[in-house]
Amino acid sequence: MNYIDEINKRIACKDGKKVIEKALHNVYFYGSYSSKTLARELLIPVPVLTALKNECKKLGLWEQGGGLKTTGKGKQYFEEDLGFGEICKDTYLHLMKDERERELLIHELSDKYRNVFDSRPIVDVTIDQVKCTVETSFRRAMLCLCNGSLIGKKVLCVGDDDLVSIAMGLLLKHIFHENHKSKTEICIFEMDERYVKYIDELSDSFSLPVQCERVDLKDPLPLPFLNYFDSFFADPPYTVQGASLFLSRGISALKKEFGLNIFFSFANKPINETYALQKCFQLHGLVVKQIYHTFNEYEGASLLGNRGQMIILETTEQTRAVIPVDKNSNRSIYTRDNKPKNKKYSCKNCKKTFLMSGTEEFLTIEELKSNGCPFCGYNKFEQLNNHTKQEIHLLSKPLGRHILADFYSCQVKNLDDTDYIQNAMRNAAIKAKATIVQEDFHKFSPWGVSGVIVIQESHLTIHTWPEYSYASVDLFTCGEDVDAWTAFDYLKIMLKSDHVEFSDISRGHLSDIQYFDT
Template sequence: MKNYIEETYKQVRLQEGKRVIEQFLIQCYLNPGIPTKEVARKVLLPVPLATAIKKELIKAGALRQGSGIECTEGGNEYVESVLGYGGLDMELLQMLLHEGEVWKKELADLLAVMDEIFSARPQVDVLIDQSKCTVETSLHRAILCLRDQALLGKKVLCVGDDDLVSVSLGLLLKRLYPTGGKQTARIDVIDIDERFLSYIERVAAVNDLPITCHRADLRQPLPKRLHGKYDCFFTDPPYTLQGMSLFMSRGISALKKQKGLSIFLSFAHKSPDFTLAMQQEFVLAGVTVREVISHFNEYEGAQMIGNHGQMIVLSTTEMTMPRMPHAFRDALYTGEEKQTLRTYRCKRCDESVRVGSKGKMTTIEELKKRGCPRCKNKTFELISRKRL
């Protein structure tokens, strides 16, 4: 079968890369008879450039021009077989691609299934900056990936996955391909926490999801077998500058060497000075900011970040490269960077308990689990905090 995208790219050397040609072809597949101006708007291209792409795709045999643009029989077969759109529930897909929150109503039954799965996930380990996003947030990330045309037929990587984004992606794919179809997308997870890896593997096995897990300490470079394989990645890294840079670096090393690939970075809302430092890291890594969605992420019990965080969608460029290709030995997690000793008072008996790296217990979660040393009550109030 002809590689229409490659043939067109040879004729129209786009600075935007091959991915925009793929997006152009998919828009014509999803919207037969679409005007050239509308395709240009959807793929964010000037009309003359969109017209040049259209002409080359027509010449290659993938499109034909009528009252609008539509795929030929060969173009349809290419999108379905090669790009992975065969066997899709097209009505559901079109509904989910619309902006807004219609997906919450349309996938209400899936959210109910996910509630059960998410309620049984392992307890977070705050020492490595884990926090649980809500079920809706996890599925919303998967919807974002779908709308970005970075899911169907793609290889997706989750760099750390205590939010079970891999499970959300897998369940969404299963719903979109009700009869199995030609579903070719694959989802990989890398994480240091064996508890989450084991749990994701069990959920994937029970639900027949296309997920593969790899244990990896991100302080070390990724295994060579994972380099240059993926079309996008998700990460919700430690909320330190070096943590963000390290997780980004590992994810970038796993991406294919192409322009325009997506990076879905979840991060806390930060001060202007910290945000500037983040943006400088993006520049040094050779990635551009495509979109910033405030309050996109909602977390359970993450008061330190106000229970909400932003979604930053980044794009690769010709200059994209890992900022930290070697082993990392500096402070990484919030607790390492800002060690504190906190004192909590039991709400029942007023017993004081010190929590922190030099306290009786390391985290408030551990204290709540064990209960007050005197009366075993599990509710406390913070009365003091001291930086070590």
């Protein structure tokens, strides 16, 4: 039996299954807890802890005697089902308690396996690969461990040119006894065949619980990996488009639970770009749990200041993949796609001009400065305006968003009340900041309501089946000022739905580039 799921079902814990697992963890490792002390450590009210304690005692996992203790049955569940059997207890507890111990082990493992990381394939800058240091890889693995997302868990790396998967596997080998068969599963989605091959070789060589899949994230996600993982790592191209794609694919692969961890690496950006990134998190229904601004160190990434931030995100009940799992993404996600093409530079001394297009003698201005002007040897240049037109890539934003929602277990009387449904739909449009043009609703015999709110930005429609406690809703909106998800969240409340399924479709992707004279 999955006791954590069973306890969560019985007490309907608002803090999610994570707090139940942490309670089992603390009582197993530290024992003899009073209810008040354990509630304080878990940051939950005493009545919630009392309900949790009573269910654990009913299921035979805990017993009372000088404080809460784990029974033999509870130990078996924790060790066999949750994956903590054969752990080196002292090593593990030192790591969980002492930051200094963690740093010492990070450097010890980094020195021991440095050659493994140094032998990685050369980075491909065209797809924004940048190597993080070996210490950063092990620091990410340690972060996963200390957040309860590694032991016995299914962990995904959405791209892994940093070999975080290998670092997690090697960390597990260190804290478990020899010949331990790990219950942890680590999977990588990687499009670079060189890294797929290298990770597979390392996994076999060190006998790690690591599996690498060749996946291009712009393609639909393979079905076997949907709603499977407990957490994921992502270090995407440092664009909002790249962040959105990596988050959407990772979210589609996560279990449909709130409170799951996402370990998200991103460059430190100016305030406006940081705001856009946080809006991206909000659109995906994620909350920011922690930000470490100088957590990641990179080799040779001078443009990033060789440092980047680690953001720990958590899923909520509103978490959603903005890019549908079954759809291709044709958006430009790499930093080079967002930079002007064919830059021209002029030597400040001899005035000779040079074109940086990726196909000429000099690929970058840095290379030209390093070599000096081939005509006079001078190494100072100025950028020239090489065209008089402004490019606007219409591909960057679709014309509209279309949410197809299925609301189940709704309150029956509301579904058959035309006035109630019409008011709910009208208010949903208003809250989404849509401009209402026309309304039309119809009551069917013996039951059911259909209706449409025509808005200036498209439409909102609904069809109800009171006999099945079900409603089908379409929310199609255009423009930047209308938020279809606000309407979605409002209708979920008004229909009193206990379970919702949805698809989020981008409509009207235009691939042409229009030019406007400047």
